[in-house]
Amino acid sequence: MTEETDRRPETPAEAEGTTGLFTALGKMLKLLRERAGLTQKEFGQSVGYGPDAISAMERGVRVTRPELLEKADELLDAGGLLKQAIPEVREAMKKARTRHPEWYRSYAGLEAEAVELHFYANQGVPGLLQTEDYARAVFGQRRPFLSEDTIEKRVADRLSRQQVFDRWPPPAVSYVLEEVMLDRPIGGQAVFKDQLLNLLRVGSMRNVEIQVMPTRREEHPNLDSAFNLLSPKRYGQVAYTEAQGFPRLITDPEEVRKIADRYGIMRALALNPMESRALIEKKLGEL
Numbered sequence: 001m002t003e004e005t006d007r008r009p010e011t012p013a014e015a016e017g018t019t020g021l022f023t024a025l026g027k028m029l030k031l032l033r034e035r036a037g038l039t040q041k042e043f044g045q046s047v048g049y050g051p052d053a054i055s056a057m058e059r060g061v062r063v064t065r066p067e068l069l070e071k072a073d074e075l076l077d078a079g080g081l082l083k084q085a086i087p088e089v090r091e092a093m094k095k096a097r098t099r100h101p102e103w104y105r106s107y108a109g110l111e112a113e114a115v116e117l118h119f120y121a122n123q124g125v126p127g128l129l130q131t132e133d134y135a136r137a138v139f140g141q142r143r144p145f146l147s148e149d150t151i152e153k154r155v156a157d158r159l160s161r162q163q164v165f166d167r168w169p170p171p172a173v174s175y176v177l178e179e180v181m182l183d184r185p186i187g188g189q190a191v192f193k194d195q196l197l198n199l200l201r202v203g204s205m206r207n208v209e210i211q212v213m214p215t216r217r218e219e220h221p222n223l224d225s226a227f228n229l230l231s232p233k234r235y236g237q238v239a240y241t242e243a244q245g246f247p248r249l250i251t252d253p254e255e256v257r258k259i260a261d262r263y264g265i266m267r268a269l270a271l272n273p274m275e276s277r278a279l280i281e282k283k284l285g286e287l
Contacts (some may be wrong), residue, residue, distance in 0.1 A: 021088055024059035025069075030058040033078035043149040046161065049073045050201070052132045056159045063160060066090055076130065087097075107230075107240050107249050115171050116231035118263055120222065122178040125195060127158045128165070129175070129202055132193040135159070137187030170207040171263060177267045179215045182283045189287055196284045203277060212279050221265045231258055232279075 026039075033043045041056040047068050049057075056062035066086045073082040112119065119126050135158045139151045146154070148271045164171065185192035203210040213220070224241060228240040239250040250256055271279060 009269050015072075021061075021085070022057075022064060025064045025082070025085055025089070026060040028057040028082065029054075029064065029072060029076075032072070032078055033058075037077050043072075043075075047126055052151075052198075053159065053162065056132065056156065056234055062156060063092070063163070063231050064089060065163065065166070107247070110232045110235075110238060110249075111161070111228075114164075114230040114232050116173075116175045116237075117164070117171055119226075120176045120228075120263060120266060121181065121226045123226065124181055124184065125177070125225075126175065127201070128162055128173075129199060130158060130193050131198050132159060132189070133191045134187050134198075141186070165202070165205065167209075169267060170205075172207055173205075174209045174211070174267070176211050176213055176263065176270050178213050179275075179279070182200075182212065182280060184200055185287075186206040193284065194250075196287070199280055200277065200284075201281075203273065209273045210276055210280075211267060211273060212276040213270040215268060218271055219269060221262045221269075227259055227263075228258070229263060 004188070008047060017233050022270050036043075037162060040047075040051040040058075042056045042232065044051050050066065057064045057068075066089055069082045069086050069089065073080060077080075079131060112233075112257070117128075119128075125134060127135070130138070132155060134156045136151060139146055165173075182196070187195070202208055225243050230240065231237045236251075236253060237256050237260060239256045241248050241250065270276070
């Protein structure tokens with residue numbers, strides 16, 4: 001998405017009335033983790049998730065996936081307690097696939113199964129790269145104002161989408177980010193520092209490439225809106241754009257080809273991944 005309007009009205013759990021299941025699982029995970037003497041970061045490293053994701057699971061606002069329950073049951077010496085919940089979790093996930101509004105449903109399904117995802121962003125950090133606090137700041141600053149409940153639901157939705165990084169085999173993911181977003185400290189200095197650290201963390205994944213488009217570039221093939229390019233398993237490449245809350249899923253091959261061509265030119269003009277990482281580290285050091 002172009003990342004301002006995760007307007008799904010519910011969290012994955014709330015969508016099908018399964019809030020209690022994920023809340024209970026989250027409480028059990030937290031209790032077992034603390035009993036084992038592990039921090040959220042330590043536990044996350046052992047099961048392949050970041051601390052933000054573990055925090056969201058323990059609060060019941062992110063789906064605790066079956067493969068995590070398998071690993072956690074053994075790691076935390078749960079004696080089969082967590083594994084017992086796997087059938088219910090699978091059923092809840094199956095039902096949750098229908099939670100998206102009609103305007104978003106096609107894109108959501110494609111993103112979840114895509115073998116390649118490519119993103120161009122020119123305003124703020126894209127949703128799949130956002131930390132929990134950065135996402136909360138983005139939604140908290142929207143006009144007209146959103147209610148606190150709506151903000152929390154949208155943050156939970158955004159974190160839930162990030163499970164795309166946990167899939168195996170992983171999708172190939174690339175980003176072209178305008179340099180200006182590395183200078184826009186959404187949420188304040190502390191929040192933005194964590195956000196830049198998260199860019200470095202995600203960018204170090206084998207399947208992810210992050211490139212920065214320098215502001216001082218004299219050439220630019222796309223002085224238009226942000227966009228996403230997706231390659232689903234069983235379909236040709238599609239594109240997605242969104243402007244002022246109006247989404248558009250583009251499937252026409254010729255239109256998609258033109259957008260993909262612009263993206264290729266931008267990748268050639270942008271800093272390479274190593275140069276981009278060095279620039280992000282430089283911006284981080286200036287905070």
